[in-house]
Amino acid sequence: MTTGADRRPFIAGNWKMNLDHLQAIALVQKLAWTLKDAAYDPKGVEVAVFPPFTDLRSVQTLIDADRFDLAFGAQDLSPKDSGAYTGDISGAFLKALDCSYVLVGHSERRQGHGETDEVVNAKVLAAVRHGLVPVICVGETEAELEQHGTSAVPVAQTKAALAGVAAGTPVVVAYEPVWAIGTGKVATPETAQEVGAAIRAAIAEALTEEDAAATRILYGGSVKSGNIAGFLRQPDVDGALVGGASLDPTEFAGIARFPKHVGV
Numbered sequence: 460m461t462t463g464a465d466r467r468p469f470i471a472g473n474w475k476m477n478l479d480h481l482q483a484i485a486l487v488q489k490l491a492w493t494l495k496d497a498a499y500d501p502k503g504v505e506v507a508v509f510p511p512f513t514d515l516r517s518v519q520t521l522i523d524a525d526r527f528d529l530a531f532g533a534q535d536l537s538p539k540d541s542g543a544y545t546g547d548i549s550g551a552f553l554k555a556l557d558c559s560y561v562l563v564g565h566s567e568r569r570q571g572h573g574e575t576d577e578v579v580n581a582k583v584l585a586a587v588r589h590g591l592v593p594v595i596c597v598g599e600t601e602a603e604l605e606q607h608g609t610s611a612v613p614v615a616q617t618k619a620a621l622a623g624v625a626a627g628t629p630v631v632v633a634y635e636p637v638w639a640i641g642t643g644k645v646a647t648p649e650t651a652q653e654v655g656a657a658i659r660a661a662i663a664e665a666l667t668e669e670d671a672a673a674t675r676i677l678y679g680g681s682v683k684s685g686n687i688a689g690f691l692r693q694p695d696v697d698g699a700l701v702g703g704a705s706l707d708p709t710e711f712a713g714i715a716r717f718p719k720h721v722g723v
């Protein structure tokens with residue numbers, strides 16, 4: 460039986476629509492060097508970056524050539540595998556670029572691109588079909604929080620995203636309250652724990668208890684090196700999905716070094 464102690468903490472940097480491929484190379488190099496200087500232990504924490512599509516080949520080549528201990532993934536994928544879908548990117552292409560992960564259902568896709576729970580579920584299934592681990596993003600708006608309370612929307616979104624996913628399939632779930640993204644407003648560690656525990660219970664229902672125990676659940680929304688430790692002390696928070704602060708390699712490396720602050 461997997462326990463919390465077996466879940467390797469995961470610090471993920473979502474660059475959103477920032478940094479072209481040349482800037483991406485500079486950032487990944489600086490991040491790798493900063494982590495090395497800080498005696499980063501990849502066995503203790505997994506660090507991943509999520510650059511724009513156009514940067515992925517450069518990031519792959521750099522990480523591969525210099526053997527950096529960094530994982531990477533894309534920010535979105537098509538629910539389809541190939542064909543007449545102008546502008547879409549297949550999970551097959553991401554897998555061919557050695558992506559390990561792909562973000563699915565980020566609130567900026569749900570809100571700005573009308574992605575429904577059904578679309579998010581189709582994308583999760585596409586990721587799994589292509590051997591990518593989906594990082595399923597869930598979270599409520601301020602209005603939804605007032606209307607439905609703390610965990611209802613993230614739990615419903617998690618269950619919908621996992622429909623048709625087979626037991627034993629590795630996934631990551633990121634709880635990102637929409638009101639905390641890019642606003643400087645942070646959920647309390649206690650709220651992140653409450654929602655993390657509710658999401659874990661939802662995974663147990665949708666998949667199995669073993670899957671729930673093995674799944675890493677992240678918090679996202681205005682995470683910085685100064686507030687990461689409080690979240691990672693929570694038993695049902697296994698890492699962070701970081702936006703703005705992931706564009707600063709020193710700050711992002713500071714977040715990845717959280718075990719030092721937490722004392723684990």
Ligand code: 13P
Nearest residue numbers: 473640641680681702703
């Ligand atoms: P910020 O860290 O900038 O609030 O963004 C969070 C986020 O949306 C990560 O996916």
